[in-house]
Amino acid sequence: MKSYLKMSKNELSAEIERLRKKYKKYQGLELKLDMSRGKPCLEQLDLSMGMMDALNSEADLSCEDGTDCRNYGVLEGIHEARVLIGDMMENNPDNILIYGNSSLNVMYDQIARSYIQGVMGNTPWCKLDKVKWLCPVPGYDRHFAITEYFGIEMIPVPMSKKGPDMDMIEDLVAKDESIKGIWCVPKYSNPQGYSYNDETVRRFARLKPAAKDFRIYWDNAYGVHHLYDDHQDYLIEILAECKRAGNPDLVYKFSSTSKITFPGSGIAAIATSPNNLEDIREQLRQQTIGHDKVNQLRHVRFFGDIHGMVEHMRKHADVIRPKFEAVETIFRENLEGLDIAEWTEPNGGYFISFNSLKGTAKKIVDKANKAGVKLTPAGSTWPYHKDPNDNNIRIAPTYPTLDDLKTAASLFTVCVKLVCAKVIFENFEEYH
Numbered sequence: 001m002k003s004y005l006k007m008s009k010n011e012l013s014a015e016i017e018r019l020r021k022k023y024k025k026y027q028g029l030e031l032k033l034d035m036s037r038g039k040p041c042l043e044q045l046d047l048s049m050g051m052m053d054a055l056n057s058e059a060d061l062s063c064e065d066g067t068d069c070r071n072y073g074v075l076e077g078i079h080e081a082r083v084l085i086g087d088m089m090e091n092n093p094d095n096i097l098i099y100g101n102s103s104l105n106v107m108y109d110q111i112a113r114s115y116i117q118g119v120m121g122n123t124p125w126c127k128l129d130k131v132k133w134l135c136p137v138p139g140y141d142r143h144f145a146i147t148e149y150f151g152i153e154m155i156p157v158p159m160s161k162k163g164p165d166m167d168m169i170e171d172l173v174a175k176d177e178s179i180k181g182i183w184c185v186p187k188y189s190n191p192q193g194y195s196y197n198d199e200t201v202r203r204f205a206r207l208k209p210a211a212k213d214f215r216i217y218w219d220n221a222y223g224v225h226h227l228y229d230d231h232q233d234y235l236i237e238i239l240a241e242c243k244r245a246g247n248p249d250l251v252y253k254f255s256s257t258s259k260i261t262f263p264g265s266g267i268a269a270i271a272t273s274p275n276n277l278e279d280i281r282e283q284l285r286q287q288t289i290g291h292d293k294v295n296q297l298r299h300v301r302f303f304g305d306i307h308g309m310v311e312h313m314r315k316h317a318d319v320i321r322p323k324f325e326a327v328e329t330i331f332r333e334n335l336e337g338l339d340i341a342e343w344t345e346p347n348g349g350y351f352i353s354f355n356s357l358k359g360t361a362k363k364i365v366d367k368a369n370k371a372g373v374k375l376t377p378a379g380s381t382w383p384y385h386k387d388p389n390d391n392n393i394r395i396a397p398t399y400p401t402l403d404d405l406k407t408a409a410s411l412f413t414v415c416v417k418l419v420c421a422k423v424i425f426e427n428f429e430e431y432h
């Protein structure tokens with residue numbers, strides 16, 4: 001395919017006319033498709049229906065240590081769940097606190113605690129004039145929404161295939177005491193699907209922040225979410241690395257079974273150092289007597305152990321791998337060589353990150369919406385919804401059926417081409 005940047009004005013004009021007709025045809029189909037959120041599809045949810053049989057009215061709801069899960073107690077979560085989630089997170093059960101049904105809830109609480117009571121005896125953030133946060137971009141909109149809600153000033157940090165820009169992070173945290181944290185999705189990141197390389201993780205573990213209460217918010221939401229058996233990303237375990245580096249309290253690590261069993265009805269956890277855990281428990285004791293132990297037990301009985309979970313994740317991969325590959329194929333067939341777009345092709349996680357020409361993302365998302373395909377709003381991958389280049393779009397391929405997804409992805413490429421061809425045509429001198 002001829003690059004749009006090498007086309008003459010006449011060629012571009014003919015291309016725009018051709019694409020307009022194509023787009024009109026799609027509009028005639030009255031589509032109603034959704035590629036906006038990283039939700040598991042029905043087939044994926046069905047994979048966990050066996051969990052409903054793991055407990056019934058005949059079941060013994062006692063834990064291995066005799067605790068009756070029907071009753072109050074066990075703030076940190078039942079031991080067997082801490083073992084299972086410990087294996088999933090690659091952490092010792094002693095470092096794990098099982099929470100409720102959502103890891104975002106844990107992250108929110110972690111910031112709320114720091115805001116209200118402070119981190120390990122440091123000044124509560126509500127008493128400070130300014131609290132700042134580092135946000136690798138593109139990133140996860142719900143992370144940014146939490147820090148925005150608390151009035152925390154967010155500073156974007158560019159991502160690359162290796163992870164966030166560590167030179168910038170080291171420099172900023174060393175000189176600015178008001179920087180209290182950073183959002184990280186270290187494996188199969190949302191939205192690029194990148195995994196931090198060894199050097200990045202090692203440098204994180206060796207950060208020397210000016211603020212004693214600076215913490216890395218290590219959201220390992222996609223730790224076991226591989227798409228392939230034979231090429232999987234590997235991530236150095238951060239808690240162990242922090243300990244090795246003499247920085248044991250630097251990190252809070254989060255995870256959940258949301259995209260393993262049922263989103264909203266899974267179990268979430270935090271893994272961190274004994275000091276941090278004690279700091280958390282002190283407040284958590286006032287918040288709850290304990291989380292849902294029956295659900296914890298249900299998960300343990302369903303999976304048995306980590307091997308059961310790994311096997312289960314293979315089934316997820318079998319369902320969603322063809323969807324990722326279909327989108328990637330359609331992008332390649334329709335966009336490669338045009339010099340208007342690039343996208344990631346991850347080995348795991350839930351998203352593909354798509355970059356188009358500067359100033360086109362909003363228009364593309366709008367055009368797709370008008371033809372019945374809902375996409376994550378442009379700008380969502382940046383703090384305050386402000387993508388300075390207006391060129392990043394998050395693609396979530398898991399939820400639609402394969403056929404719907406192919407239609408949606410094809411229409412999307414038509415929108416990309418139409419918008420970009422027009423922008424190049426209208427700014428011809430600038431592009432040539």
Ligand code: PMP
Nearest residue numbers: 038102103104185190221256258
């Ligand atoms: N973290 C990341 C990076 C995510 O992508 C998601 C889901 N989209 C979550 C957290 C949400 O997790 P939970 O359901 O456990 O709150």
